[in-house]
Amino acid sequence: xxxxxxxxxxxxxxxxxxxxxxxxxxxxxxxxxxxxxxxxxxxxxxxxxxxxxxxxxxxxxxxxxxxxxxxxxxxxxxxxxxxxxxxxxxxxxxxxxxxxxxxxxxxxxxxxxxxxxxxxxxxxxxxxxxxxxxxxxxxxxxxxxxxxxxxxxxxxxxxxxxxxxxxxxxxxxxxxxxxxxxxxxxxxxxxxxxxxxxxxxxxxxxxxxxxxxxxxxxxxxxxxxxxxxxxxxxxxxxxxxxxxxxxxxxxxxxxxxxxxxxxxxxxxxxxxxxxxx
Numbered sequence: 699x700x701x702x703x704x705x706x707x708x709x710x711x712x713x714x715x716x717x718x719x720x721x722x723x724x725x726x727x728x729x730x731x732x733x734x735x736x737x738x739x740x741x742x743x744x745x746x747x748x749x750x751x752x753x754x755x756x757x758x759x760x761x762x763x764x765x766x767x768x769x770x771x772x773x774x775x776x777x778x779x780x781x782x783x784x785x786x787x788x789x790x791x792x793x794x795x796x797x798x799x800x801x802x803x804x805x806x807x808x809x810x811x812x813x814x815x816x817x818x819x820x821x822x823x824x825x826x827x828x829x830x831x832x833x834x835x836x837x838x839x840x841x842x843x844x845x846x847x848x849x850x851x852x853x854x855x856x857x858x859x860x861x862x863x864x865x866x867x868x869x870x871x872x873x874x875x876x877x878x879x880x881x882x883x884x885x886x887x888x889x890x891x892x893x894x895x896x897x898x899x900x901x902x903x904x905x906x907x908x909x910x911x912x913x914x915x916x917x918x919x920x921x922x923x924x925x926x927x928x929x930x931x932x933x934x935x936x937x938x939x940x941x942x943x944x945x946x947x948x949x950x951x952x953x954x955x956x957x958x959x960x961x962x963x964x965x966x967x968x969x970x971x972x973x974x975x
Contacts, residue, residue: 706883745835746823750816753804753861756783757812760805774808777857782971784964786847786918788855795967797960799851803843805859815861819868826868829875831936833950834929840953842867842926849921862898863918867926869895874930895923 700707700714707714760775760783767779781787784801791798806812826835846863869891876888902914937943 706879706881743820743824743827745827745832746819749804749823749839749861749864750819753806753812753816756804757806759783780805780807780857780859782968784960784967786850786858788851791851795963797963799844799847800840800957800960801964802847802859803861803864806861807859811860815865819861819865822865822868822872826871829935830871830930830933833947834933834936835950836953837933837946837950838867838871838926838929839864840957841929842870842922845925846918846920846922849924850915850918853917854915858915858918860915860918862915863922864926866895866898866919866922867929870923870925870927871930874927875935878931878934895919 700717705714705716707716760779763783764775764779781790783805784798785805786798786802806815823835826838830838843861843864846866847858850858850863872891873888873895876884876886876891878884879887899916899919902916902919904914906913933946936946
């Protein structure tokens with residue numbers, strides 16, 4: 699999209715054909731993150747791959763933890779392990795463990811769970827990075843994770859985990875992008891992702907026996923969808939200059955700091971839990 703008139707343009711345009719703005723390189727090209735890891739991570743999915751690596755790292759850590767406790771199981775984790783690693787749990791959040799609203803979004807309950815979410819995130823994340831850039835992507839994903847699990851916390855006190863709250867936030871962001879564009883292409887985009895969200899929420903109404911034993915948390919999905927939509931609609935796509943643009947960039951990178959703090963509290967809780975065993 700042109701950063702000035704918001705019209706859709708091609709990646710090869712050097713000048714916007716609608717408002718004659720001279721265009722620089724796309725944000726994806728300017729970040730050039732592939733240089734950091736010798737090209738192992740495609741630069742159009744850099745943040746997405748980082749999130750996927752964190753998810754996979756935590757998943758493997760939980761597998762090792764269960765092996766050490768004599769509960770080796772790649773397909774399903776017990777509730778105690780999920781709780782100790784930072785799952786959303788109503789009574790714990792009420793007791794002040796707010797960080798579970800964030801860490802729960804990086805945990806998965808089994809091999810099929812993480813595989814399915816990783817596939818969707820890998821496909822959708824590249825589109826978010828292209829349209830919104832890194833800072834907004836970070837803010838959308840974190841805020842959607844928080845609103846998703848806060849909605850789950852309000853709806854039910856039980857355990858809940860999964861990156862689907864953040865994924866629904868990305869879907870909400872694409873819906874907002876299409877609505878703000880207002881063109882026929884934008885309306886088609888919004889309609890496409892609205893149907894996608896409706897289908898996934900509909901699947902969450904099915905009994906777990908039809909979903910490989912998984913119970914979908916539709917409260918987290920709807921909360922994440924709303925959170926991602928709100929941030930994307932307010933923030934819009936990146937502009938070159940302006941004080942407000944700097945605010946959105948700062949908010950995006952501040953979300954990284956908040957996430958790091960949440961993981962610090964998770965690690966501290968895990969050390970306490972292991973010491974008490």
